[in-house]
Amino acid sequence: MSLLEVNHLTQQFGGLKAVSDVSLTIEDGELIALIGPNGAGKTTLFNMLTGVNVPTSGEIKMATDKGQVLINGKRTDQVAKLGMSRTFQNIRLFAELSVLDNIKIAMTSNTRENFVETMLRLPSFYKKESAIEDEARKLLTDFQLIRYARSTAGSLPYGLQRRVEIVRALATKPRLLFLDEPAAGMNPEETADLTAVISRIQKDYGVTVVLIEHDMSLVMNLAQRIYVLDHGSLIASGTPAEIKQNPAVVAAYLGGEAVAEG
Ligand SMILES: Nc1ncnc2c1ncn2[C@@H]1O[C@H](COP(=O)(O)OP(=O)(O)OP(=O)(O)O)[C@@H](O)[C@H]1O
Ligand SMILES: [Mg+2]
Structure with missing residues (x-):
């Protein structure tokens, strides 16, 4: 059983099929x-997979302990509880809060805190609170962010904000992590750092990663398999080597960016 199985998924916006019959x-x-290419439907597909958009038709099924679960029509918080997490094309951190608090909020977002316990400040509340703090600090240390723990998220350089956002998504302990253009706006050094971060999330944390990216060097370095969307339809899938030589892919990119490394 695949972790995620998508069958004939379609998203119609008025007369536009933003995603058309994707499996x-x-x-x-x-x-x-x-x-x-731009406007191909990549973000729209992510939005359906993560419960932001309700698909017009088709189905999304996820493997869980209790067997396959239909994701269609579930809210973002329900999808998150099943083990999906994501970042957005534009940074969505709590800019005024500290980096540490951004991570701690994410860690508690998936657990239903006991209201009475919290209000009465019972000992169990403090125990949980300190465990959360420790775990958040460990994550920040793991991703070389610990020295920014007390900085407000919005004050960090762009590349680091993106990293905080990815670590925040990881803090919800997902099985499946969706990253929408994580390298957008990054310089080559930041992109190299990001490549290492994403690779560690897959290898050390055992998280399945799906990423949308225009930076072909990052895609070709990281991806084991690639799916190609054009005008809402899936036009190719395969290994990086196969995709680079695929005539339909090369044609889709003609006039846009070439499918070349670097
Ligand atoms: N909520 C919406 N209502 C109407 N049209 C939409 C909506 N969201 C996306 N679209 C349209 O659907 C198409 C696909 O958009 P989408 O954002 O999914 O593309 P993309 O592949 O992520 O592009 P980019 O690489 O530029 O981010 C575009 O024509 C877009 O204008
Ligand atoms: Mg997009």
């Missing part, structure tokens, strides 16, 4: 890239 699978532990 794909994501296996447990994989690192997948979703590429395609």
